[in-house]
Amino acid sequence: MGIQDVSVGVIVNGKERCAEVEPRTLLVHYLRDGLGLKGTHIGCDTSQCGACTVMLDEAAVKSCTMLAVQADGTEITTVEGLGTIKNLHPIQQGFWEEHGLQCGYCTPGVMVAMVALLKENPNPTDEEIRIGLEGVICRCTGYQFIVNAVKHAAKLMAEQNIEIEEVLS
Secondary structure: OOOOOEEEEEEEOOEEEEEEEOOOOEHHHHHHHHOOOOOOOOOOOOOOOOOOEEEEOOEEEEOOOOEHHHHOOOEEEOHHHOOOOOOOOHHHHHHHHHOOOOOOOOHHHHHHHHHHHHHHOOOOOHHHHHHHOOOOOOOOOOOHHHHHHHHHHHHHHHHOOOOHHHHHO
């Protein structure tokens, strides 16, 4: 007798979504394979790299550390939910204008983690940004361009008088 699939329903990027999954399915696999949201990357499967970071009920979490069934009934924001090509989220604009990425593999997780940081602290110092990045590993940079990108995003949000909740809606 095999493991019986269960239905997991979430609101992802503002849309109700549901898929049948094995109870042992990780949230990252549910998002990527069950819902087709490939922006959430799988980097290490051990919660070390942070490439899989998503917002779960407004808190940054590593989606490889929890089961999809644990997310049932929650609201999730992935990198796909931050903005569009025609209407970039300030964090995306900051990364674009300040060259905050190199290979780009960690970038979705970094962006989501930094959105969580800016939600809590709309004007972080370099040190606070670096502390906020502690759970996300970038193997290509020394992080300075990422720090610059986050500071630029914070400045854009302040200039436009944007609250983080407004750009997540």
